[in-house]
Amino acid sequence: MAIIAFFCLPAYGHTNPTLEVVRELTKRNHQVVYFSFSPFQQRIEEAGARFINCDAELPMDKAGAMAANSDVGGSIKLLTDTTLALDKKICETLQALRPDCIVADSMAVWGKFAALKLGIPLISSTTTFAFNRYSAKIMKQSFGQLFSLIRSMPQIRRQIRRLREHGYPVKNLLSILQNDDQTCTIVYTSREFQPYAETFSERIQFVGPSLRQISTKAADVRTAVYISLGTVNNQHPDFFQNCVEALRDYPGEVIMAVGTENQAAALEAPAHFTIRPQVDQLEVLQKAALFLTHGGMNSVNEGLYAEVPLILYPQTAEQGGVARRVVQLNxxxxxxxxxxxxxxxxxxxxxxxPVLKENAAAISRSFRQAGGAVRAAQLIEGWIQEKKN
Structure with a gap:
């Protein structure tokens, strides 16, 4: 039996893909300890892990800002503040726990840095595309975004100095953001969907989406239109109202997940609309003919896994990159x-x-063949054993 410590960004799109991996590891009699935040406690414990609450060190208003922040300089400061706020608790807990490895979300750098500081084997968990100088091309940063990055460099250098002063061996900005080819890494997509997959080493393993099993089977005839902007950047009442106007005469069902009770209550729509703050997305996708989405990686994975063609309305640069990849693959x-x-x-x-649906089905096949949570658990076991030998 191994002891495995998980760390994750406080966001559903980052946490959800890890839960089935945790479930698979605990099924194999490994002990999993998961450092996270109270909104995720029930799901984590239901997956079989011991939950360690980090709320006191990172209030959820800051956690929400971290998930939504698109400014690199601001994001690095938030990540640094979080790492230093969690430093004492994480280091003391890990030294007592003596885990065989740390599995850290690629953006939950406090887990990654703790592994490096304490000499614990690290496995990176990447819920977006794997990132290097080649795959970064799909992000297509605008001039304004590049200027913002240049302007942020003095602040980024200050944050790196703060981390080094506390014993964290941080080299530069890329060492925070980029997938290191020498670090064992699980990426929750397939090689076929990952841009420039051939530029990554064998240490970077593409396992496909890690999704919970559902009992609902795909409808023989799918006619529903499903619309959601995810769980973070979803405060767009004008967009949802425009969807109502656009589909007022649509002959099938329209299902909209609009994020909040207030936003749902404000929308007046015909009887063929179902409007809720949240829905069970995996279930809804089984009857969807198309999915109008913000392009978050988790939502795109779930849509394509269900063989549903997408309309993409990205809200961030990362979502724009995911959207461009979907369009590239038609x-x-x-x-x-x-x-x-x-x-x-x-x-x-x-x-x-119909070609869009055919190509969504082809990507779905690549996802299913990649192995999912079972393959991820096998890789973690193998890497732990490799470190022991």
């Missing part, structure tokens, strides 16, 4: 503007093009 289209006419046009375009 499994979806970009929404060119937020208006009823554009939304209606995009829906009609997807429904009229």
């Amino acid at each position: 499994a979806g289209i970009l929404l060119d503007e937020n208006s009823p006419a554009a939304i209606r046009r995009a829906v009609n375009q997807v429904l009229a093009n």
